[in-house]
Amino acid sequence: KAGVTQTPRYLIKTRGQQVTLSCSPISGHRSVSWYQQTPGQGLQFLFEYFSETQRNKGNFPGRFSGRQFSNSRSEMNVSTLELGDSALYLCASSHGRGLNEKLFFGSGTQLSVL
Amino acid sequence: GQQVMQIPQYQHVQEGEDFTTYCNSSTTLSNIQWYKQRPGGHPVFLIQLVKSGEVKKQKRLTFQFGEAKKNSSLHITATQTTDVGTYFCAEGRDSGGYQKVTFGTGTKLQVIP
Numbered sequence: 001k002a003g004v005t006q007t008p009r010y011l012i013k014t015r016g017q018q019v020t021l022s023c024s025p026i027s028g029h030r031s032v033s034w035y036q037q038t039p040g041q042g043l044q045f046l047f048e049y050f051s052e053t054q055r056n057k058g059n060f061p062g063r064f065s066g067r068q069f070s071n072s073r074s075e076m077n078v079s080t081l082e083l084g085d086s087a088l089y090l091c092a093s094s095h096g097r098g099l100n101e102k103l104f105f106g107s108g109t110q111l112s113v114l
Numbered sequence: 115g116q117q118v119m120q121i122p123q124y125q126h127v128q129e130g131e132d133f134t135t136y137c138n139s140s141t142t143l144s145n146i147q148w149y150k151q152r153p154g155g156h157p158v159f160l161i162q163l164v165k166s167g168e169v170k171k172q173k174r175l176t177f178q179f180g181e182a183k184k185n186s187s188l189h190i191t192a193t194q195t196t197d198v199g200t201y202f203c204a205e206g207r208d209s210g211g212y213q214k215v216t217f218g219t220g221t222k223l224q225v226i227p
Contacts, residue, residue, distance in 0.1 A: 098208075
């Protein structure tokens with residue numbers, strides 16, 4: 001079974017631009033979560049999708065958005081990029097939605113904003 | 115937002131020494147998951163604890179959940195260079211019928227050969 005796939009692996013953007021990151025979960029997994037990882041802030045929860053609907057959201061500005069498609073693939077979008085958005089963006093999938101589901105992470109997208 | 119605190123933030127040990135990281139919360143935890151992230155890699159699930167006072171072992175790793183379910187620990191016996199990485203605890207909490215997983219601040223382990 002293929003793991004969680006994230007594309008692209010690396011991205012370089014400039015301030016003010018927007019970016020779209022993609023995540024394909026493990027086959028059969030219906031939940032996709034997104035996390036931002038920075039050296040100073042650790043792993044911060046962005047949002048979680050299940051059955052094409054956002055179920056939970058972290059404390060990030062509206063510039064961060066996402067969506068999930070009927071095949072469970074997910075995208076996240078960051079508009080009007082700021083220098084502080086430079087980070088590793090990790091996607092994680094899980095089979096179901098309930099408590100005690102373990103997360104399977106992709107390799108992440110390293111975003112650099114210049 | 116609320117974050118589970120981990121101590122220490124960094125730990126350097128000589129190969130063969132033991133290592134322990136602690137995870138603390140001011141509120142009762144629903145469960146605790148532990149993940150390991152190797153340098154340049156992504157977090158990988160290690161184990162989950164659900165019951166008060168639960169203890170689980172994986173070879174040289176011992177995981178504990180506190181009696182009050184407000185703290186947890188990961189202990190590694192006789193560290194090896196392959197143990198290098200950052201260890202995260204994470205809480206899975208019910209949020210509107212869906213699990214929201216919040217990660218701790220992490221403990222970065224360096225093993226000196």
